[in-house]
Amino acid sequence: MNFLRFFRKPRILTISLDGFPCSLFDCETVRLSMPFLSGLFKETPPRKMESVHPTVSPVAWASYLTGSHPIAHGIHGFLERDLKRWEVFIPDARALLRETLWQILSCNTYTVFAMNVPMSYPPKPLRGILVGDFLGLDLDRIAFPPRISETLKSLDYMIDADTTSAARGDFAVFIDHLHHVVQRRRSAFLKLHTTLNWRLAHLHIMETDRLFHFLWDALVTDHPFSDAVFGLLRRIDDVIHEISGVLHPDDTLILMSDHGFCGIRSEIQMNAILEELGYLKWKSGTGTGLNRIDPASRAYSLIPGRVYLNMKGREPQGCVDSRHYSGMLSELSDALRQFRIDPDETAVLSDVRITAGAEIAPHPTAPDLIAIPRNGFDLKGKLEPSPMVSHSNLRGMHTFDDAFLWISNRKILKDAISIRDLFPSILNFFGIHDIESDGQVIF
Amino acid sequence: MAKGFTVWFTGLSGSGKSSLANRLAEIIKSRGLPVEIIDGDVIRRSLSKGLGFSKEDRDENIRRVGHVCSYLTATERVAIAACISPYRNIRDRNRDLIGDFVEVYCKCSLDECAKRDPKGMYKKAFAGQIKGFTGVDDPYEEPLAAEVVVNTDSESLDESLAKIVTKLETMALIPTGDTLTAEEEQLIKKKLADLGYL
Numbered sequence A: 001m002n003f004l005r006f007f008r009k010p011r012i013l014t015i016s017l018d019g020f021p022c023s024l025f026d027c028e029t030v031r032l033s034m035p036f037l038s039g040l041f042k043e044t045p046p047r048k049m050e051s052v053h054p055t056v057s058p059v060a061w062a063s064y065l066t067g068s069h070p071i072a073h074g075i076h077g078f079l080e081r082d083l084k085r086w087e088v089f090i091p092d093a094r095a096l097l098r099e100t101l102w103q104i105l106s107c108n109t110y111t112v113f114a115m116n117v118p119m120s121y122p123p124k125p126l127r128g129i130l131v132g133d134f135l136g137l138d139l140d141r142i143a144f145p146p147r148i149s150e151t152l153k154s155l156d157y158m159i160d161a162d163t164t165s166a167a168r169g170d171f172a173v174f175i176d177h178l179h180h181v182v183q184r185r186r187s188a189f190l191k192l193h194t195t196l197n198w199r200l201a202h203l204h205i206m207e208t209d210r211l212f213h214f215l216w217d218a219l220v221t222d223h224p225f226s227d228a229v230f231g232l233l234r235r236i237d238d239v240i241h242e243i244s245g246v247l248h249p250d251d252t253l254i255l256m257s258d259h260g261f262c263g264i265r266s267e268i269q270m271n272a273i274l275e276e277l278g279y280l281k282w283k284s285g286t287g288t289g290l291n292r293i294d295p296a297s298r299a300y301s302l303i304p305g306r307v308y309l310n311m312k313g314r315e316p317q318g319c320v321d322s323r324h325y326s327g328m329l330s331e332l333s334d335a336l337r338q339f340r341i342d343p344d345e346t347a348v349l350s351d352v353r354i355t356a357g358a359e360i361a362p363h364p365t366a367p368d369l370i371a372i373p374r375n376g377f378d379l380k381g382k383l384e385p386s387p388m389v390s391h392s393n394l395r396g397m398h399t400f401d402d403a404f405l406w407i408s409n410r411k412i413l414k415d416a417i418s419i420r421d422l423f424p425s426i427l428n429f430f431g432i433h434d435i436e437s438d439g440q441v442i443f
Numbered sequence B: 001m002a003k004g005f006t007v008w009f010t011g012l013s014g015s016g017k018s019s020l021a022n023r024l025a026e027i028i029k030s031r032g033l034p035v036e037i038i039d040g041d042v043i044r045r046s047l048s049k050g051l052g053f054s055k056e057d058r059d060e061n062i063r064r065v066g067h068v069c070s071y072l073t074a075t076e077r078v079a080i081a082a083c084i085s086p087y088r089n090i091r092d093r094n095r096d097l098i099g100d101f102v103e104v105y106c107k108c109s110l111d112e113c114a115k116r117d118p119k120g121m122y123k124k125a126f127a128g129q130i131k132g133f134t135g136v137d138d139p140y141e142e143p144l145a146a147e148v149v150v151n152t153d154s155e156s157l158d159e160s161l162a163k164i165v166t167k168l169e170t171m172a173l174i175p176t177g178d179t180l181t182a183e184e185e186q187l188i189k190k191k192l193a194d195l196g197y198l
Helices: A022-026 A028-033 A035-043 A057-066 A101-107 A148-154 A171-193 A207-220 A226-244 A270-276 A322-338 A419-429 B017-030 B040-045 B055-074 B088-098 B110-116 B121-126 B157-170 B182-194
Strands: A012-017 A047-049 A080-082 A087-089 A112-115 A128-131 A200-205 A252-256 A260-263 A266-269 A299-302 A306-309 A349-354 A369-373 A377-380 A396-399 A403-407 B005-010 B035-039 B078-082 B101-107 B148-151
Touching (some): A012 A226, A022 A028, A022 A035, A022 A047, A028 A226, A035 A226, A101 A200, A101 A419, A101 B157, A128 A148, A171 A207, A171 A226, A200 A226, A207 A226, A252 A419, A270 A299, A322 A349, B005 B055, B017 B035, B017 B078, B017 B157, B035 B055, B088 B101, B101 B157, B110 B121, B148 B157
Parallel strands (some): A012 A200, A112 A128, A112 A200, B035 B078, B101 B148
Antiparallel strands (some): A047 A403, A080 A087, A260 A396, A299 A306, A306 A369
16 A cells, blocks of 8 residues: 555645634633644644735635735625626626636646635636535536536535524524534535545635624623534534545645634724715615715725725716825825724724725725724625614624634745735645745745 | 637547537537637538648648638637647637637547547548548647647546636636526625625
8 A cells, every 4th residue: 555655646635614713722612622623733733824804705715716915816805896887796706807726726637626615606617626605506506517516416515504593693593504504515525525536625614604703702701502602613623523534644734714703892884984084975865885875975985994985987976086096095094094983992993004006096996995993893884874883693703813724744934824825835735836926835 | 799719629630629619619608609610520521622631731721711710700709610720830820810819729649539530530541541641641730839738638528628618718708607696696695794794
């Protein structure tokens, strides 16, 4: 058998836990609930990794898949503007402007198997198998090649958890449902991975993000559902243990998340802040979405913290002249940085960044400013008059600097690491070196 | 309306050009673009009837196919040519003529093509019953910079097709996959709203 090792080509298996914070491994109850990961991390602790701004999964995973900044890959959030129709839409994998890691590997004759990674629906053709993410709802259309759908159906594969139960506060049903989704993803992965000779496989577990949004407080405080939440983490740990068992000792296991999580202190409507600062007015009447914005408005926001000036020539009803663009950007950034809900309170935003290149001229599609909240202030972007501060049944929000990365058999070569670094690093592992990227090789 | 373009399949007889061309045409059609296949064998029996297999006649045949593709491309249609087109020079001249040109090289070893021998031609060529057969006693000049190289002796048809479709998507020549229905979009929006993203 040892002889065969000389012919075995090295593989990478990535298992990602959406939104799992690095700092959560400091919690003893979490470590006890996840004995497999705790064992791995005892010798080599996971490293903190930076996500992206805005810190939401589609932007983070688009950055992972293309190794580039949002301005290059074109994904800035869950919602995007259609400037011709003046409507918002949900961008999916078709909106990616750069080739993905998987496409590049496929074109270089490497076989890829990826399951449930955000920004993978609709599944683009590749050499291997791609099962798309939760933006797909139909098993018949979730996979490439399409014949894989039959296998998924036979396994009762579930694309995503139903969040309706959580939204109405029925957490017992919600957690039970998350268990089913995790279990079926596990079964589908274990079945499908044997059908091809993959070199890169990636299983994404979205259920952690779903859990943390609704039950973050059950992790960090005494809560009626704490046991159930830690029980789900144990299930996920079991699945990681079982799936990583498909690797040979010479293969590489990457464990990672795309962003961190923290508790929500308040939900903050950015458009209400812009209204209070005098930059935004709502039309009276019943218009919806972007059409609710009064044409005299100078700025507006889309979730989370994306701020656009209402530019003449870019926005269909823009009123800001390009001569005033730079001055207004600077003035608005200062006003936002200093903004406090209460004069005695801390500022809502930790920073306001001008999008790269936007200090010179407005980008046709990217936001002009990115407002970065302090942990605890969850920025929202309702396109209608709303109270500035509110509280909903959501308990957790995303954080930028607390994603994690752990790699077996490899030393991470850099101190500050970004999710973008995985793209050139994985390509480098497979001997592909000349692909443009904003990331750096880290292993 | 998307602009027209030509996908030019080249490779030895039996390398999979026609199979890939037909499958690709189905995909392009399903994405709403008008598409025409110009198959080398069909052209030989019609537009190029009477031409032989000397280098001059082969070049003339490919030149004619190039003009058909050029016309289709200029009229905003997708032309898919599947011809052995063994000589680099005339392929490159067609590239210059057509402009929006995607060359797909169906790379397959002579042994594998001869093993497949779908038309029984290799058998005759090796028996000396056909002279000047590409790959046997007439050269095939590989492309130097094809947009896509598909290794049809080691890849499945699906894998090769995936490479081509991905390249056409990346070059923004064809729209990507299918779209959400209005009902599905509402369900997604509901989920995003539940999660606080809307």
